Amino acid sequence: MSSRIRFFGVAAYEIVTSRGQHILIDPFLDENPGSPIRSEELERVDLIIVSHAAFDHLGDTEALAKRTDAPVICGGEVKAYLTAKGVSEHQIRATTWGIRVEVAGIEVQPVECHHWSQIRMPDGSFASGVPMSFVVYADDDLRFYHYGDTALFSDMRLIAELYQPNVGCIGVSNPYEILTRVSGPGRLVTGEMGTREAAMAAKWLGLETVLPCHYIDPDNDDVRAFLEHYGDAGKVVVQKPGDVLEIG
16 A cells, blocks of 8 residues: 555645554644645544644644544644643643654654744743754655745755655745735745745755645746746656645
């Protein structure tokens, strides 16, 4: 049996391993206008991995953790928020860059992420912490890199050398359909990486298969520009929400 990677839009993914385990990463579903399903429709969840506390990445972690009792891997600020919302602290494995963990039989390597993570707590205060990218050792032939909204940085080459991800998602755009939730003057010209930077990141990481992400509709100029910058450096699979990629 092969492993499968299903894309829900923005940076939300489900990995189903060859052993039948279901791993959710950044499960932004219920308020995601592109997601083909809602969180309550997921019948099995064995592990939830959260890169940082932004609403479009933390997503439905609270509801899913409470309904399924699935363990959660996240940073300290996300753990603080989830426990304040009533998720058992014994269900949550907090970690940070460098501290590899094994939860539900899946090894997960947190790696450097150049971004931010902050969230308003139930009492009105703010919590902030260290955002993470991950290499998820889902199967013998699937070492999945999740970029966690990182910007470009040169030590991506070191991640490639140390942890050898072979399939990975790279942010190439902004999910324009939900940008009204991000207030402020002017406009966002790029996401955390521009299209040329995203292509460089994919090359530095040594990915055999690249999944562009951080969009809802893949039919946009950023995706086309990324493909032009990346050229024939490797395999690229442009998924629309709901698409499934089989590995192996």
